[in-house]
Amino acid sequence: MRHVISVLVENESGVLSRVVGLFSARGFNIETLTVAPVGDGETSRITLVTRGEEGIIEQILKQLNKLVPVIQVADLTEGPHVERELMLVKVATDRDTRAEVLRIADIFRSRVVDATTSSFMIEVTGDSSKLDACLALLTPLGVTEMVRTGLVALSRGEKGMVNKASHP
Amino acid sequence: MTGAQIVIQTLLDLGVDTLFGYPGGTVLYIYDELYKNKHRIHHYLTRHEQGAVHAADGYARVTGRVGVAIVTSGPGATNAVTGLATAHMDSIPLLCISGQVPVALIGNDAFQEADTVGITRSCTKHNFLVRDVNDLARVLREAHYIARTGRPGPVLVDIPKDVTVAEAEYVHSAAEPKIRSYRPTQIGHIGQIRRGARMLQQAKKPVLYVGGGAVLSNASDELFRLVEGLGFPVTNTLMGLGSFPAADERFIGMLGMHGTYEANMAVSHCDLLVAIGARFDDRVTGKISVFAPHATIIHIDVDPTSISKNVKVDLPIVGDVKQVLGQLNELVHAPEFQSARPDVSDWWEDINGWRKRECLRYTQGPDVIEPQYVLQCLHTVTKGEAIIATDVGQHQMWAAQFYGFQKPRRWLTSGGLGTMGYGLPAGMGAQVAMPDAQVVVITGEGSLQMNIQEFATCLQYHLPVKVVILNNGYLGMVRQWQEFFYQRRYAESDMDVTPDFVKLAEAYGALGLRCDKVADVTATLEKGLAYPGTVIMDFHVNREANVYPMVPAGAGLSEMILI
Numbered sequence: 001m002r003h004v005i006s007v008l009v010e011n012e013s014g015v016l017s018r019v020v021g022l023f024s025a026r027g028f029n030i031e032t033l034t035v036a037p038v039g040d041g042e043t044s045r046i047t048l049v050t051r052g053e054e055g056i057i058e059q060i061l062k063q064l065n066k067l068v069p070v071i072q073v074a075d076l077t078e079g080p081h082v083e084r085e086l087m088l089v090k091v092a093t094d095r096d097t098r099a100e101v102l103r104i105a106d107i108f109r110s111r112v113v114d115a116t117t118s119s120f121m122i123e124v125t126g127d128s129s130k131l132d133a134c135l136a137l138l139t140p141l142g143v144t145e146m147v148r149t150g151l152v153a154l155s156r157g158e159k160g161m162v163n164k165a166s167h168p
Numbered sequence: 169m170t171g172a173q174i175v176i177q178t179l180l181d182l183g184v185d186t187l188f189g190y191p192g193g194t195v196l197y198i199y200d201e202l203y204k205n206k207h208r209i210h211h212y213l214t215r216h217e218q219g220a221v222h223a224a225d226g227y228a229r230v231t232g233r234v235g236v237a238i239v240t241s242g243p244g245a246t247n248a249v250t251g252l253a254t255a256h257m258d259s260i261p262l263l264c265i266s267g268q269v270p271v272a273l274i275g276n277d278a279f280q281e282a283d284t285v286g287i288t289r290s291c292t293k294h295n296f297l298v299r300d301v302n303d304l305a306r307v308l309r310e311a312h313y314i315a316r317t318g319r320p321g322p323v324l325v326d327i328p329k330d331v332t333v334a335e336a337e338y339v340h341s342a343a344e345p346k347i348r349s350y351r352p353t354q355i356g357h358i359g360q361i362r363r364g365a366r367m368l369q370q371a372k373k374p375v376l377y378v379g380g381g382a383v384l385s386n387a388s389d390e391l392f393r394l395v396e397g398l399g400f401p402v403t404n405t406l407m408g409l410g411s412f413p414a415a416d417e418r419f420i421g422m423l424g425m426h427g428t429y430e431a432n433m434a435v436s437h438c439d440l441l442v443a444i445g446a447r448f449d450d451r452v453t454g455k456i457s458v459f460a461p462h463a464t465i466i467h468i469d470v471d472p473t474s475i476s477k478n479v480k481v482d483l484p485i486v487g488d489v490k491q492v493l494g495q496l497n498e499l500v501h502a503p504e505f506q507s508a509r510p511d512v513s514d515w516w517e518d519i520n521g522w523r524k525r526e527c528l529r530y531t532q533g534p535d536v537i538e539p540q541y542v543l544q545c546l547h548t549v550t551k552g553e554a555i556i557a558t559d560v561g562q563h564q565m566w567a568a569q570f571y572g573f574q575k576p577r578r579w580l581t582s583g584g585l586g587t588m589g590y591g592l593p594a595g596m597g598a599q600v601a602m603p604d605a606q607v608v609v610i611t612g613e614g615s616l617q618m619n620i621q622e623f624a625t626c627l628q629y630h631l632p633v634k635v636v637i638l639n640n641g642y643l644g645m646v647r648q649w650q651e652f653f654y655q656r657r658y659a660e661s662d663m664d665v666t667p668d669f670v671k672l673a674e675a676y677g678a679l680g681l682r683c684d685k686v687a688d689v690t691a692t693l694e695k696g697l698a699y700p701g702t703v704i705m706d707f708h709v710n711r712e713a714n715v716y717p718m719v720p721a722g723a724g725l726s727e728m729i730l731i
């Protein structure tokens with residue numbers, strides 16, 4: 001099953017390689033990975049998507065917790081949460097397809113962030129399935145390049161990991 | 169103070185008075201300070217960095233303190249890797265200080281540069297690169313703290329050369345470091361422990377399966393008290409030997425691949441398995457699907473990742489073994505528990521039936537020395553009180569089966585990584601820690617040659633380590649597997665050329681003794697052990713002796729090959 005795991009870590013060099021190294025050394029898979037500093041810059045938050053049986057996910061959570069610079073680990077898929085991903089997609093266009101591309105961009109509430117006489121660049125945000133759907137419609141029209149950030153996610157409600165971490 | 173002075177002062181403040189190491193360019197400022205402080209901190213120069221780390225490991229295993237090793241950058245650090253990995257697998261508290269090229273050169277492929285933090289990331293509990301001298305004291309204190317708390321392990325601190333020259337103010341601190349992201353659980357959850365006590369009370373066929381965690385947390389007294397309160401059988405893993413006295417009638421021997429018939433049958437038939445500081449290694453469980461198939465499992469361990477990693481556990485109790493057993497003992501020794509103490513007499517009848525199989529028996533004929541006989545004689549001559557360090561292979565398993573450990577921290581062996589070459593340097597470290605103790609290294613002619621250079625270190629520091637070689641001219645365990653599973657095709661396991669170990673000992677300035685007669689075994693041991701200095705005793709034993717019983721890899725524990 002797919003799991004979205006959020007990891008709050010000390011913002012110091014080498015932490016990401018500890019996390020990634022743990023996955024590769026133990027044969028766990030990472031589907032997407034995002035990382036950036038949060039709050040005062042002393043901590044970073046890693047969001048990763050992985051798949052596995054219950055036992056594997058339990059091991060992943062425990063192994064992550066065991067890493068010394070890891071402050072907190074949560075499996076967001078255990079409760080209600082919001083997922084977002086950002087995609088930039090470049091579509092080659094001609095006279096026949098330009099209007100269609102704009103229409104699709106509109107349907108997905110995405111924005112055109114660059115345009116030339118023969119191309120558009122579109123920024124789409126949403127959960128991963130929305131991005132997949134948008135891409136599926138744009139691909140036949142001539143996608144030349146695209147990039148996705150991977151997932152970021154937060155649990156719903158007022159409580160979260162940062163609050164807990166700042167009051168050790 | 170300079171960085172180098174801070175290193176020494178911090179170590180002294182942490183109570184470190186013994187180091188094992190090997191100098192080199194990037195650690196010369198630290199060595200210069202060591203020279204100036206040699207009255208306060210003793211450095212032992214090994215002949216190889218691997219030897220230094222194993223020696224620190226042996227020191228840690230017998231004392232329970234953090235062993236400290238110091239190596240230079242590049243090849244010094246890479247040579248230390250096997251020692252770190254060995255300590256990591258066996259959860260040994262270790263602090264390894266490595267030199268690094270100056271900060272400005274890091275990443276430039278400088279002379280003797282290696283990405284030490286990168287290389288050692290997966291074989292240490294944690295590691296640090298100190299870029300700023302102002303962080304140095306804090307990092308060393310944190311490293312020492314991380315090494316010895318929770319599930320212990322090796323921690324490496326990589327220090328660039330310029331950091332050892334730079335200056336910073338040194339502030340003495342005796343306080344335990346506070347690391348917000350590192351807070352291991354010590355005390356067991358009382359609700360879980362109560363549930364555990366109820367399960368103990370209902371057991372009809374229980375087994376306590378005790379591993380190295382009981383040794384590491386100094387829980388032997390608590391374990392003994394628990395067994396007194398329960399009357400249950402105890403089996404040890406290889407790493408747990410000595411945590412419970414081998415001569416006690418409730419001890420049923422080691423379990424696993426070369427465990428006793430009674431231990432493995434008991435685990436295969438038990439209804440309650442209590443794993444205490446043990447991690448269900450594949451050499452213990454055999455085929456997982458038929459491991460303790462009828463049992464409810466309680467697992468006590470300080471490391472949550474060990475729980476339900478290999479075997480699904482019914483009741484996990486996370487905490488330090490000593491603490492948890494103390495908590496459990498309060499319940500078990502309470503009158504309400506004792507008045508309804510579980511009756512396990514039928515279970516003991518089953519176990520004593522399996523015991524009658526005498527799975528460790530062997531026959532000592534008049535001519536060829538059997539390796540098991542040497543170990544039994546060694547036990548007699550040393551009264552079972554020696555500190556035993558081993559290498560890896562048949563001799564290791566025979567030592568585990570036949571020496572009979574009565575107390576913890578007297579058995580030094582590479583259980584997890586299986587490192588040939590561990591025994592001599594580890595025994596050397598143990599002898600440094602316990603100058604008056606009888607330290608015996610049991611080894612094979614193959615293993616000994618992997619780190620034989622440390623013999624020189626023993627001589628240099630007058631360490632009276634006694635080396636007992638069970639010499640069969642083979643990589644014995646490899647040969648045994650080839651005999652059993654590869655139709656006797658002894659590919660590259662026949663060591664035809666070995667040195668004359670007597671002459672070799674003499675070349676180093678030590679005593680060398682050879683023994684190839686059954687009648688001389690005891691006399692040779694007595695002579696060697698009585699000698700005040702370093703000794704090699706070379707026992708030429710039955711070339712084709714095998715370790716029995718054996719569970720073939722991948723088979724279930726009840727499918728044993730018996731003699």
